[in-house]
Amino acid sequence: MQIAGQTNVTSIRFGSGSVNGIGKDLGRFVVATMELPWSITEGKLGADPVAVLMVESMEQEFVDQQVASAPPCDTVVGIGGGQAIDLAKYFAWKKGCRLVTIPTVISVDAFVTPAAAVRQNHRVLYVGESSPDPLIIDYDLIRTAPSDLNVAGAGDLLSIHTATFDWEVAHRAGKSEYPYSQDDIQTARAILETVAENASEIRALSDRGLRTIVEGYMRVNTICLPAGHYRVEEGSEHFLFYELEERLKKPFIHGQIVGLGIYVMSRLQKNRVEWITSLMDELGLRYQPVDMGIPKDAMVASLQVLEPFTRKRGLWYSQIQETPLDLAQIEGLLRGLRF
Ligand SMILES: [Zn+2]
Incomplete structure (x- = not known):
């Protein structure tokens, strides 16, 4: 569905199973994620990413290196909780590519806010601006979180x-x-x-x-x-x-x-x-x-x-x-x- 009113979310898909096959429509895509969310979504996307970036540190210097060394792509897909989504948002902003977000838990609102939270010397900093297209809310996936x-x-x-x-x-x-x-x-x-x-x-x-x-x-x-x-x-x-x-x-x-x-x-x-x-x-x-x-x-x-x-x-x-x-x-x- 398209979004009315002012929000940074360009489009949204609600529904159990809404993540299935999404990888087929993304061109060359990079995934930003963590071990656990990746293990439960990897088999559902219907296509393989050109690279998988694991969240290791959100220190800006580290994230910059991760983004710079990633292969060329059309889309970045953030899969997981706040940090994976933030890494994807940062990536999309830096590279100017399409952003797709797939939260696997909804404990924080990172997936609807435009700026990415990164850290400089352990202090949180909000940088950049990005809009998911689409944001995918797969209820079954989210219910796998505690x-x-x-x-x-x-x-x-x-x-x-x-x-x-x-x-x-x-x-x-x-x-x-x-x-x-x-x-x-x-x-x-x-x-x-x-x-x-x-x-x-x-x-x-x-x-x-x-x-x-x-x-x-x-x-x-x-x-x-x-x-x-x-x-x-x-x-x-x-x-x-x-x-x-x-x-x-x-x-x-x-x-x-x-x-x-x-x-x-x-x-x-x-x-x-x-x-x-x-x-x-x-x-x-x-x-x-x-x-x-x-x-x-x-x-x-x-x-x-x-x-x-x-x-x-x-x-x-x-x-x-x-x-x-x-x-x-x-x-x-x-x-x-x-x-
Ligand atoms: Zn708050």
Whole structure:
């Protein structure tokens, strides 16, 4: 199907088995992937690639060498999770060739965003611009990934709950960094409503549930790409995650750690706490600190320094600036969490 509205996805194919035989229509193609996703898709493409690039490192220098040494091709196909898709996006941008993306898990939104995430000295950098044609959402393929990871894909949609609230807070305080748009906030909240209406489908990872997540990401893009920022889905819940990541120096599953941020920040905001918490529970999103190996003292320390942290990092104005936290308040925010 062709895509209406502003998104970077040129065309999309939904359906179980939609990956079958795709290799026949791509001319000479290079695959960017990892061992596991490649092992489950290799036999389905119906044609052989001229080269297979395995994700080894996303350091830009390394990726540049990989791209430069690849044989000439018409198309690059990204098969896998975020990094494989990012490698393909980067390749397509550098070479100016056609991009096809086949996510095998939908835990992150890399497959609908235009820029590729690469690293320079271990810091993430977003570069280039690319549009998949088509993006292929093969439900059966995606269901081969661990279900916790796919459910976590809803995390960046749920963050609309706290992020839009933060934008309203910033607007009221006269501190919004961007022209405030009530329309964008309403449109984003409608996406969140769709997630809530389809919660049991998402939990079950039915075709409809997976499609809800993918379309949710694309609808977020139709708001954020024209606006030039992601304020409707990135706010205080993400900022807490940035601090925890820097503090604990370990990787997290994005949607899960964002879920923890939503739990805490919806309480700080006094923002429909029961509703969003039961929605996360209904989806089966794992947001408990115990699931992610986050000790309570780290969590407390993180919240104690969060306000200066967001200022130092130049992060957007949010509820964090409005409510200075003492220890008793932090205890209150963490009630119900398991460490
Ligand atoms: Zn996010």
